[in-house]
Amino acid sequence: MTRPTSRDVAGAAGVSQATVSLVLGGKWRGRVSERTAALVRETAETLGYRPNLAARNLRLGSTRTALLVVPALTNEFFARVYTGAARIASDHGFGVVLYPSPDGTGPARDPFPSARAALDGVIASSMAAAALDAIGGNGLPLVMLDSDPTAGQAAAHVNLAMADGMRQAAEHLLGLGHRRILHLAADIDTWTFHVRARTLATVLGPHAELRTARAALTVADALTATEAALTAPGPRPTAIVCDDDILAAGACKAARRLALRVPEDLSVTGVDDLALATAVEPELTTVHLPAERVGEQGMAALLAVLEGTPWTAPDIPVELVVRASTAPPPPPARP
Known part of the structure; x- marks a missing residue:
């Protein structure tokens, strides 16, 4: 069975190949209408079209890969952060590589011979900030999660309230x-x-x-x-x-x-x-x-930075869930 091409998608949707490229590359806003973008995505899904990322990366000069730096994968919170980041990344043809610190808080060895050659950007938890020194990716766009918004090293911050x-x-x-x-x-x-x-x-x-x-x-x-x-x-x-x-x-x-x-x-x-x-x-x-939302916003912020769009967003709301482990204090003991 012949693999569908972008030309096939364009023909079926009644649009140009350039429009297909813009929509599936996540660069359509302000250039293509919401209705046309939805039509292109629906047509691509119906045809089973998958972009040739290797060829596109050669044209763009990028790997379309982000690094997510976390303290440890044994912590459920950061596993959920990854889930959210990977979801948004997938929608934009990006991959997410996880970089956990082996002792849960400190740096691990650099997983890449050259981070700048292998990555487009980094999303990092403040708890794993020490690991950034080992990556060797100075100059890479950096989004910090749960970190001091006044710190100057990051291009964007995503924080919980x-x-x-x-x-x-x-x-x-x-x-x-x-x-x-x-x-x-x-x-x-x-x-x-x-x-x-x-x-x-x-x-x-x-x-x-x-x-x-x-x-x-x-x-x-x-x-x-x-x-x-x-x-x-x-x-x-x-x-x-x-x-x-x-x-x-x-x-x-x-x-x-x-x-x-x-x-x-x-x-x-x-x-x-x-x-x-x-x-x-x-x-x-x-x-x-909401850990998954942290990951989603982290990836969205990195995509915005890569496109040269300023990132501004309020802190992500959090909520106290009252269960059975809290109650009024015991009465004072009688003398």
Whole structure:
């Protein structure tokens, strides 16, 4: 069976080959009407047409490949980010290569002899920013995810409304009556975790006693840090705000080891809304982060940069999902 060509698509749709090239190359806006673009895409799909990317790349002088730099593929959040980025990339004839750091936060070896020859641009999580030095792609268009928007190295930024998410969690606990709160903070020096800490201090400071414990992003480290914090001298916290769901799972395990009930004795909140949040018992109150949308916007931002179009977009909204791990604090113990 003969493979359909762009000429076949043009003939069936009643348009020129140039129009087909513009539409399927994602460069039609402002040149082709929405109706014609939809007709071309529908005709191409009906005929089973697939562009010859190798030939087109030779003409364009580009690989139509983006690199997505993440801390680790073992984290469900970043797997979802990839899903979103790959979806938008596919719509524009791009591929996405994943570049995870082997230890979850630091740099890995350069996967390319020359990044500038193999890539058109880079999308990177702030948690994996150290890996950028190993890529050797200075001068490549860079889109940063969940990072300081005032930093000058990136051509565009895609951020979640993280401060608003932490505000929602803090106000939820205050509304339940909690006044002794522990922040179980991720022991990682990145902008997104600094935002979480600053927001909690601002919202809770005038109304509650806020303590902080730090842990690496593992259940085991969270368990150890939480046990130490809950058994320290002084009144025990009645609620724990965790920087992510993995830390929250460790906090819940620590509570059980200390014979504390969640949420009757101790309320726990997380961030991310991973599958883990509904796998634990009780199910976790957590800030839902739309990871796939982060990937979609990251890829859209890179495409805009490559086309020379300024990228501006508001922070992606997040939402607190209230489940069974939070409740009013226990009544004060009788003297």
